[in-house]
Amino acid sequence: MRIHPRASASAVLSLLSLVVLGACGEDRSLPLDKPEPTPFQPVQVPAVTALAPVSGFADQAGGGVFATASRELVRLRLDGTYGALEPHPDNEVAAGGILGVFRLGPHSALVETQTGLFMAESGWLIAPPWRDALGQGVIATAQSADGAVWLAHTRGLFRLQEGTLAELKVDGVSVKAITSLAAAPSPENLPGVWFLHDGGLSVAVALSTTHYRVHTTSAPLAEGESLQALAGIGPAVGTAGELWALTNQSLLRRGKDGWRRVELPEKPQRLMGSGRFLWVKTGGSLLQYDADANVWRAAKDAGAGDFHFIAADESGSVWVQQGGVSVALSHVLVPRLRGLYQGMQLVNDGLVVRAVMPPGGAPESVVYQLGNSEIPTEGPDYSLGGLEADGTHRAYSFASLEAGRYVLSVVARYADGSEARRSVPFDYAPLASGPLSWDKDIRPIHEARCRNCHNSSSAARSLDSYELWRANAPIITEAVRDQRMPADGPMDPELISRIQRWASSGARP
Template sequence: MRVCALVLAGLLSACDSTSLPSDHPSPEPFQPVQTKTDEALAAASGFADQTGGGIFATATGEALRLRLDGTRGALENHPGNAVAPGRIRSVFRMGASSALVEADNGLFLAQSGWLIAPPWSELLGTGLKATATTTDGAVWLGHDTGLYRLQDGAVSALKVDGKPLDGITSLAAAAAENGGEGLWFLRQQALWTAVRTAPGTWQVKQAEAPLLDEERPLVVVGLGASEKGKAEAWVLTSERLLRRAADGWRQIALAQTPTQVLAAGRFVWVRAGDKLLSYDADADKWGEASGVDTREFRFLAADESGCAWVQLGAETVALSRGPVPRVLGMLEGMQVVDDAMVVRARVAPGVAPLSLTFEVAGVQVPVRGPVYSLGGAEADGTPKPYSFVGLEPGPHTLSAVALYADGTEARRSVVFNYQPLSTVALGWDKDIRPIHEARCAKCHVKGPGRPLATYEQWKEGASLIVAAVREQRMPADGPLDPQLISLIQRWAATGANP
């Protein structure tokens, strides 16, 4: 595979301002739900899955998959790999439900219980510092040797005047200063942005961050978009916490100096002095976690439900604002084209709720356990699909709301984009085969994957294939472009025609 340079325009600008609009949080104390694991984890970045659990590096250098309750799940080296991973160094987010694992012997994808060596892993090797995913399906890789974009199974290097963008330490996807979709990164102790101006062309410039004299940016994180707000970049500096909101730069006036920050979806976690704070952007509310000893504290990973995995001394704990249920079958930001699909909720470990209600487009749907399915269940307990017929096309929010005996209400909200099926007939040979040959055949014809060489095999496995690409577990060398995912979904939903 060849690494191609993308055409870029490089611009530099800076801004220094000592007067900024300020947010003055008044955090409400909350007692976090804590899920502990008996596994000893390394003090390295990890990946938290929004459906619960995640992928982490252990203190002994293994790759570990954790479940929602903190127990160990299956994760093994795929027998089709040319080499074993070796000692695991750190783990990064790759897609909605897959992780990129850096090991002594290269980069591996953690998907469906396997560690898989993607075809492009030899191009980069060790030295990964950060990853970010933009809405066009691209995965951005901040590496010691430069900044790379992974899309449609191909890796491209971003360069300015022929020189690599090396030295990146932090990376986040969020709206750029001009309001367009952008990529934010820290490089050489400065804050930069990259904004696409045309296909294959990116404008790279130093951000106009309002930094004080001697103030240095340390970490940049991204706040995701929803119906209630746009994506934002948040910057932890040596002095304070800044956010690039829709109305420009603002500073967060905290009672103590912030030292660590982590974000996923619409939630931001901040360690400030001896306090651990959580911000819910949709509710525009700050909270302060009670009973958490932050003297030996380190963030490992966070997910879109508002959960953060942290190290507290020798312990590793998942912290949540409450017993938040997890939504299965629908991921944050997913494009839904099916008129009917199975959506379930998994309640938090421990005491079962008194009730669980789904909310979508103003409709409340109470459901009963132990299988909390939005569409109800068949007589044998099999979940039924829920019909979206009549739902207006466009962005929507689906919430799973659990009510407990002590009056606690726990909510998980997932933003999705409903684009119902078109009347255009799709066929495997003209529409799906090109995707198969470009992205699937190398693993599923002669490679380690299950056989998927013919139309008949694709039709037989259509439901499994749709779930895998929609949840971004496949292809093994990186997620498909959202338009290609939609194409496969539409083909399967309209009869999986030849």
């Protein structure tokens, strides 16, 4: 059985105070990249239903949540099947026509409808308690490295964290006219959220849970050049990620060494980033940049005519609509990992991880790669830790690793010599202290984030006592670790870690 999430009633609208800094000048004599993309024939997976040309959510495990052409909400998988998605029984309002779908976390999406905002989570469409404080008008969302979800709205810039929706204001004034939003490291290499508004570029950096410093900065633009859109590339081993900016002339990228200019064979028109991949629409082409391989590719027969980006996922797949046809495009179909998502913080010594092979012929062999180790696995389960005697999946032990950032790759090798690889960066932070207790460490989390949904009088699973938490510890741990719970928004990574540590160290009272 699973925990049935329900929206918390404790969320309130609050104010974040700011310190505004002056514009930071940049050196305009930029290093120049002039890539020559390698052509490739993209693998195409048509959507099983016509999709609307509006923003959608693509899940790195495969598939996503989208608006259909008739403005209904649907969960699709890349194998052509439909996933469950039903209104939660505790919703007090029905969803109207779908206006757009936006990413909230690895497995959850914000849904804007004609009747307001909802969250798509674990097969449910949930009405969160903060929906009345923020109606229609979502422009974009982004999740910064500290776990906060940012919402650019026609009314201003909002942060969703710990089930609370809070507005970021400058000198008491809402930040309006935002046209683009992206999560990427700040100039100080801290977790930041960048945004374009009124034609200018700014980045917000957390000083505390309620105070932010905002840099209003100037990008290194040439004469007559202006910023159009932003995208972020996520972290990996040795890098905290990058900010990319689309201008009316070329691309700019900002990494740890500052700005660089990227001139493509054709002028770029649109861009979309996810994970370690960037997709760029030019005049008649669709380009993919693979940051791990540092390679540019050009998708054949894609990008011309009437073209819309819908969503992109961390595996390198992008959903587009072209000529009225909705399709997912990839350089190559790759295995999808279950149990580990990109950017996850792992504190448990063991974890069950499975790989799901892409559609098509079965591979000759499948191996996992972690550091300098290659770990073979067998189908049809393709479990990293193998199977127990009773056929259940065995957790793989990470106990030999030191704390740090790693990449786990699953590689499928085929008879024709080709291979398909999915690489997932994650942070390993093993237990660094003694066992925690329910009464001191977990009860406050339950009362603040869980009790309003998970009580004896709700439709969700009751968790009103230590005994119930202990009995359901494996389910709770998986739900919060995968950021499928709580249902009213993301939980602080420190609290997720605390729940995992409590369960792993004996679930003490």
